[in-house]
Amino acid sequence: MQRFKDKFALITGGTNGMGFATAQQFINEGGSVIITGRSVETVNKAVEQLGERAFGIVSNAGSIKDLMNLQQEVGKYTETIDLLFANAGYGKFAPIEYIDEAFFDELFNMLVKGPFFTVQQILPFMKNGSSVIFNTSVATEISMPNFSIYSAAKSAVQSFIKTFATELTERRIRVNGISPGHIKTNIFNNTGLNPEQIDEAVQNIIPTIPFKRQGEPSEVASAVLFLASDEASYIHGAEIKIDAGISVVG
DSSP states (O other): OOTTTTOEEEETTOSSHHHHHHHHHHHHTTOEEEEEESSHHHHHHHHHHHOTTEEEEEOOTTOHHHHHHHHHHHTTTOSOOSEEEEOOOOOOOOOGGGOOHHHHHHHHIIIIIHHHHHHHHHGGGOOTTOEEEEEOOGGGTSOOTTOHHHHHHHHHHHHHHHHHHHHHTTTTOEEEEEEEOSBSSSTTTTTTOOHHHHHHHHHHHGGGSTTSSOBOHHHHHHHHHHHHSGGGTTOOSOEEEESTTHHHHO
């Protein structure tokens, strides 16, 4: 299947996890991809794995300087972006009493400022029929201890789906979102936990998931690319839950 032949995608946070899986599938279906990541090493490694139709930009979604430079960097590779997957982000969790302003600002810069200004800066590349997809979270639907700031930030992104859809309708740019549940990613890597603690946390989570397993990044990628494809041409302002039903029956 070549749904994305001669199309170009920009995937922020595309060096691993859901972003990388989406880039792989987009390329496999005929497209070309620009991925972003925060380090030269991870960007170069991902581009090498993805092949000749992949390009990389070192860009931190939590840095306004990098965000304001994104338009110029993307313009080095393409004049048109058909899919923008605003995916970059990570998790950081703490009890209310341990959260300080730096913690709050770090997450809101990465998870709210990041996707907002990414879309703002890339809009000049997007034409009739192109697609913006935001990555939200099951944390907007269910409450979990230590998730107060992360959940609030992802709820702000969830609101972008509706407001951006409203504003971009006249330009025929479709805006949608995906809401992942517990997916096999590196979401816990910035939490200060060691590998054993991360594994323990994951093992404690799995029994709470209706399907008793974490989701695969490829399962999220399939939903993203469905929303970006012509098969979803009448879907606008929507959010697809990819959470094994945990937000409903968990």
